[in-house]
Amino acid sequence: MTNADFAESNSVQKPRAGRPRSAESRRAIIQSAMHILQNDGYAALNIEAIAAKAGVSKQTIYRWWPSAAFIVLEALTADMQSQDGLTPDMGSLKGDLLELVRPTVRALAAKRGPVFKALIAEAQADPRFAESFRTSLMAAHRETVRAIIGRAQLRGEVPFDADAELAADFIYGPILYRLLNGHGALDETFAYGLVDATVLTLKAHDQLAQRAAEAAE
Amino acid sequence: MTNADFAESNSVQKPRAGRPRSAESRRAIIQSAMHILQNDGYAALNIEAIAAKAGVSKQTIYRWWPSAAFIVLEALTADMQSQDGLTPDMGSLKGDLLELVRPTVRALAAKRGPVFKALIAEAQADPRFAESFRTSLMAAHRETVRAIIGRAQLRGEVPFDADAELAADFIYGPILYRLLNGHGALDETFAYGLVDATVLTLKAHDQLAQRAAEAAE
Amino acid sequence: MTNADFAESNSVQKPRAGRPRSAESRRAIIQSAMHILQNDGYAALNIEAIAAKAGVSKQTIYRWWPSAAFIVLEALTADMQSQDGLTPDMGSLKGDLLELVRPTVRALAAKRGPVFKALIAEAQADPRFAESFRTSLMAAHRETVRAIIGRAQLRGEVPFDADAELAADFIYGPILYRLLNGHGALDETFAYGLVDATVLTLKAHDQLAQRAAEAAE
Amino acid sequence: MTNADFAESNSVQKPRAGRPRSAESRRAIIQSAMHILQNDGYAALNIEAIAAKAGVSKQTIYRWWPSAAFIVLEALTADMQSQDGLTPDMGSLKGDLLELVRPTVRALAAKRGPVFKALIAEAQADPRFAESFRTSLMAAHRETVRAIIGRAQLRGEVPFDADAELAADFIYGPILYRLLNGHGALDETFAYGLVDATVLTLKAHDQLAQRAAEAAE
DNA sequence: TAATAATCGAGACGGTACGTCACGTCTTGGA
DNA sequence: TCCAAGACGTGACGTACCGTCTCGATTATTA
Numbered sequence: 001m002t003n004a005d006f007a008e009s010n011s012v013q014k015p016r017a018g019r020p021r022s023a024e025s026r027r028a029i030i031q032s033a034m035h036i037l038q039n040d041g042y043a044a045l046n047i048e049a050i051a052a053k054a055g056v057s058k059q060t061i062y063r064w065w066p067s068a069a070f071i072v073l074e075a076l077t078a079d080m081q082s083q084d085g086l087t088p089d090m091g092s093l094k095g096d097l098l099e100l101v102r103p104t105v106r107a108l109a110a111k112r113g114p115v116f117k118a119l120i121a122e123a124q125a126d127p128r129f130a131e132s133f134r135t136s137l138m139a140a141h142r143e144t145v146r147a148i149i150g151r152a153q154l155r156g157e158v159p160f161d162a163d164a165e166l167a168a169d170f171i172y173g174p175i176l177y178r179l180l181n182g183h184g185a186l187d188e189t190f191a192y193g194l195v196d197a198t199v200l201t202l203k204a205h206d207q208l209a210q211r212a213a214e215a216a217e
Numbered sequence: 218m219t220n221a222d223f224a225e226s227n228s229v230q231k232p233r234a235g236r237p238r239s240a241e242s243r244r245a246i247i248q249s250a251m252h253i254l255q256n257d258g259y260a261a262l263n264i265e266a267i268a269a270k271a272g273v274s275k276q277t278i279y280r281w282w283p284s285a286a287f288i289v290l291e292a293l294t295a296d297m298q299s300q301d302g303l304t305p306d307m308g309s310l311k312g313d314l315l316e317l318v319r320p321t322v323r324a325l326a327a328k329r330g331p332v333f334k335a336l337i338a339e340a341q342a343d344p345r346f347a348e349s350f351r352t353s354l355m356a357a358h359r360e361t362v363r364a365i366i367g368r369a370q371l372r373g374e375v376p377f378d379a380d381a382e383l384a385a386d387f388i389y390g391p392i393l394y395r396l397l398n399g400h401g402a403l404d405e406t407f408a409y410g411l412v413d414a415t416v417l418t419l420k421a422h423d424q425l426a427q428r429a430a431e432a433a434e
Numbered sequence: 435m436t437n438a439d440f441a442e443s444n445s446v447q448k449p450r451a452g453r454p455r456s457a458e459s460r461r462a463i464i465q466s467a468m469h470i471l472q473n474d475g476y477a478a479l480n481i482e483a484i485a486a487k488a489g490v491s492k493q494t495i496y497r498w499w500p501s502a503a504f505i506v507l508e509a510l511t512a513d514m515q516s517q518d519g520l521t522p523d524m525g526s527l528k529g530d531l532l533e534l535v536r537p538t539v540r541a542l543a544a545k546r547g548p549v550f551k552a553l554i555a556e557a558q559a560d561p562r563f564a565e566s567f568r569t570s571l572m573a574a575h576r577e578t579v580r581a582i583i584g585r586a587q588l589r590g591e592v593p594f595d596a597d598a599e600l601a602a603d604f605i606y607g608p609i610l611y612r613l614l615n616g617h618g619a620l621d622e623t624f625a626y627g628l629v630d631a632t633v634l635t636l637k638a639h640d641q642l643a644q645r646a647a648e649a650a651e
Numbered sequence: 652m653t654n655a656d657f658a659e660s661n662s663v664q665k666p667r668a669g670r671p672r673s674a675e676s677r678r679a680i681i682q683s684a685m686h687i688l689q690n691d692g693y694a695a696l697n698i699e700a701i702a703a704k705a706g707v708s709k710q711t712i713y714r715w716w717p718s719a720a721f722i723v724l725e726a727l728t729a730d731m732q733s734q735d736g737l738t739p740d741m742g743s744l745k746g747d748l749l750e751l752v753r754p755t756v757r758a759l760a761a762k763r764g765p766v767f768k769a770l771i772a773e774a775q776a777d778p779r780f781a782e783s784f785r786t787s788l789m790a791a792h793r794e795t796v797r798a799i800i801g802r803a804q805l806r807g808e809v810p811f812d813a814d815a816e817l818a819a820d821f822i823y824g825p826i827l828y829r830l831l832n833g834h835g836a837l838d839e840t841f842a843y844g845l846v847d848a849t850v851l852t853l854k855a856h857d858q859l860a861q862r863a864a865e866a867a868e
Numbered sequence: 869t870a871a872t873a874a875t876c877g878a879g880a881c882g883g884t885a886c887g888t889c890a891c892g893t894c895t896t897g898g899a
Numbered sequence: 900t901c902c903a904a905g906a907c908g909t910g911a912c913g914t915a916c917c918g919t920c921t922c923g924a925t926t927a928t929t930a
Contacts, residue, residue, distance in 0.1 A: 118342075120338070123398075125338060165401060173392070176398075180340070181355050183351060194383075201414045
C-alpha cells in the first residue's frame with residue numbers, strides 16, 4: 001500500500017489540521033508522469049523531470065510517493081478500476097478466457113506494453129514496489145482467471161480439482177514471457193493458441209483421468 | 218553479440234597490430250562483477266565498483282562491454298556453455314522435460330534467481346542488451362525445448378504438428394512469471410505441475426483430435 | 435563578474451525563494467582552494483580536490499563558479515579590497531610610484547607570484563576568465579597608476595598630456611615580463627629602476643618638449 | 652634543451668645503431684601540430700590529436716618531445732631563425748628600435764599572438780618548458796635589444812652606463828602585458844609610443860644627469 | 869481572531885555514478 | 900633501434916539525479 005493510498009483512505013475520517021493536500025498538484029504529477037512515460041520512455045521518467053513538468057516541487061512528490069514507479073502504478077490501477085471490473089460470462093470456459101486474453105494481449109502489444117515492461121523491471125530492483133505491484137495489478141489479473149475457472153467448474157466444464165493457480169500461470173506466464181523477451185508476437189494467433197492450450201489442459205486433466213479410470217476397469 | 222564476443226571470435230584468425238587485449242584484465246573484470254553481484258546485489262553492480270575491485274581502469278571496461286549487464290551475460294553464457302550442452306535422452310517426453318525443468322527451477326529458486334531477474338529487468342531498459350540477452354541465453358533455453366519435442370515426435374509421443382514454440386512459452390513463461398512476480402514458489406511441485414500440464418497439452422492435442430475423428434464416424 | 439558576485443550583490447534586495455546559499459560552504463570552498471594552491475601549486479588545484487577538502491559536492495562548486503580559477507580570483511579580489519583601497523599621497527610622483535611598485539614587486543617575488551602567474555596563464559586559455567581577470571584585478575591596478583599620475587599632474591610634476599595608459603603599461607609590463615619569463619629578479623633595485631625610468635619618461639616628455647621650444651627660438 | 656635538440660646535435664657525430672629517426676614523421680608531427688594550433692587553438696593541441704593527424708604513433712612523439720609545447724617551440728624557433736637573424740642598422744637608436752618593435756607588434760597582433768600567449772601560459776605550468784622557452788625565443792629577443800643599444804652607445808646616442816637589461820624589459824614588458832591582458836591594442840601608435848618612451852628614457856638618463864650636474868655647479 | 873500545523877513552490881545541499889578525455893606507459897609485429 | 904597500432908592504469912572532467920534540507924508563502928483546523 002502506497003503512502004498515497006494511506007493518506008487517501010484516512011482523509012475521509014480524519015480531517016487533519018494544516019493545509020490539506022493539493023488535488024491539483026496530485027493530478028499534475030500523475031499526468032506529467034504518464035506524459036513523460038508515453039513520450040520519452042521509462043528511462044526518462046525521473047522525479048526531477050516530473051516535478052519540472054508538473055510545476056511542482058520535488059518535496060511534494062516525495063511526500064506522497066516513494067518513487068516514480070509508484071506514481072505510474074497509481075495511474076494504472078486507477079485506469080484499470082475505471083474500465084475493468086467486468087468479466088462477462090460468455091457461457092463457456094473458452095469464451096470467457098478469450099474475452100480475457102484477447103484484450104490483454106492487444107493492449108500489451110500496443111501502448112500498454114512498454115509501461116508494463118518498465119514496471120516489472122522496476123519491481124525486480126525495488127522490493128517495496130514489487131510488493132505493491134504484485135498485490136494490486138498482478139493480483140487483480142490472477143483473480144479474474146480464478147473467477148473464470150470457478151464458473152467453468154460450476155458449469156461442469158472442468159473438474160473441481162483443476163488447479164486455478166497453475167492455470168493463471170499458464171495464461172499470464174507465456175504472455176509475460178513474450179512481452180519481456182520479445183521472441184514472439186503478441187497477436188490474435190498467440191491469444192487463441194494460449195487459450196486453446198489452457199482449455200485443453202484443464203479439460204484433458206479430466207478426460208485423461210477418465211480414460212485412465214476406464215482403462216483401469 | 219557483444220564487442221567482446223566479436224573481438225574474441227576474430228582473435229583467432231587475425232593477430233592485429235598493437236598491444237593485445239589483456240586476458241588477465243578480462244578475467245579480473247568478469248570475476249569482480251560476479252563477486253559484487255553475488256555479495257551486494259545487482260543494484261551495487263556499477264562500472265566504478267567493478268573497475269576498482271578488478272584493479273582495472275573504467276576505460277578498459279567500456280572498451281569491451283557497453284554496460285555491466287553485458288559482463289554478467291558473458292559470464293553466464295560462458296558458465297552455461299561449460300556445464301550444459303547436454304540434454305540427455307530420458308526415453309520419454311515427460312522424463313526429458315523433467316530433466317530440463319527441475320534443475321532450471323531449482324537454480325532459479327537458489328542463487329541464479331536474482332541474477333536472472335536483474336538481467337531481464339536490464340533488458341527492458343536497454344534494447345541493445347535485450348537483443349544480446351534474447352539471442353544468447355534465452356534462445357539456448359528455447360532450443361533445448363525444441364530438441365526435446367523433436368525427440369518426442371520421433372518417438373511418436375506427440376503429433377508432428379505440435380507447436381514447439383508455444384510449448385517453450387508454456388515451459389518458460391510460467392517459470393519467468395513466478396520468478397519475476399513472486400506470487401508462487403519455484404519448487405518441485407511447481408516443476409511437476411508444469412511438466413504434466415505441458416505433456417498433457419501436447420498429447421491431448423493428439424488424443425482429442427483422435428476422439429473428435431472417432432465421434433465423427 | 436562571477437556568478438557568485440552577481441548573487442551576492444543581489445542578495446540584499448531580493449531574498450529569493452528556496453534554500454539560501456550556504457555561506458559556510460562558500461567559505462570552505464574558497465579556503466580549501468587557497469590552501470591547495472599555497473601547498474601543492476596551481477597544477478594540483480582541481481575541482482574534485484577542492485570539493486573533497488571543503489567537504490562539499492562538486493555540483494555546489496559548479497553552481498557558483500565556472501572553474502577553479504574564478505574561485506582564486508574571488509579570494510584574491512576580496513583580499514585586495516580588504517587591504518588596499520589606499521594609495522597614500524607621498525607628496526611626489528616618485529614617492530607615490532615607489533609606494534605602489536615596491537610592495538607589488540615584493541609580493542610577487544614572494545608567495546603572490548605563483549598565484550598570479552597561474553591566473554595569467556589560465557586567462558590565456560579561458561576567454562571568460564580573461565575578461566573577469568582583466569576587469570577586476572588588472573583594472574584596479576591600472577586605475578591606481580592613473581590616480582597617481584592625476585595627482586602628479588595637479589602638482590605640476592608632469593604635463594597634462596602625459597599618457598597615463600602608457601605609463602601603466604610601463605609600470606606593470608616589465609613587472610609581468612620578469613614574473614612570467616624569469617630572466618631577472620623582482621627586487622628593490624628593479625623597483626627603483628622601474629620607477630626612475632617611468633618618472634624620467636613622464637617628466638622628460640615635458641622637459642624635452644620645453645628644450646625643443648627653447649631651441650626653436 | 653629538448654630531447655629533439657639533443658638527438659639532433661648528437662646525430663652528426665655518432666650514427667647510432669638501429670633504424671634512424673624518420674625525418675618524414677618529424678615533419679608530419681610538427682606540421683600537424685601547427686595546423687591544429689592555427690585551426691583549433693592551443694586548447695585542442697594534445698598529443699593524441701597530433702599523432703592521429705600526423706599518422707604517427709604517440710610513442711614516436713614522446714620519444715622526441717616532452718610535450719606538445721616543445722613541438723610548437725621547435726617550429727617557432729626554426730621559423731624565426733630562417734627569417735630573422737637580421738637587425739639592420741637604420742642609423743639611429745629610434746630607427747633601429749622601430750625596425751624591431753613594429754614587426755614584432757604587428758606579428759603578435761596577427762596570428763603569432765595566440766601561439767605566443769599559449770606558450771607563455773604553458774611555461775607557467777611547466778618549469779622545463781619555461782627554461783627552454785626563456786633560453787631560446789625570449790633570449791634571442793632580448794639579445795637583439797642589447798645589440799641595438801650597443802650600437803647606439805657607439806654612436807654616442809646613449810651613455811655607456813645605459814641599462815640595456817632594463818631597456819629590454821621596457822620594450823617587451825608592455826608588449827607582453829598588452830598581449831596577455833588585452834587591455835589595449837597592439838598597433839602602430841602603441842609601437843611608436845613604446846619606442847619614443849624608451850628612447851626618451853635612455854637619452855633623458857644622460858641629459859637629466861647633465862642638467863643635474865649643471866645645476867650642481 | 870489569533871495560534872498552530874501541515875502543505876506548497878523554489879532551489880541549494882552532500883552524494884554517487886555516469887561516460888568521456890587525455891595522459892604517459894606498455895607490448896605487439898614489422899621495417 | 901625505430902615505427903604504427905593500440906591496449907592499459909590513472910586521474911579529472913562536467914553532468915544527471917538522487918533524496919534531504921531550508922526558505923517564505925499559503926491554507927486549513929483548533930483555541
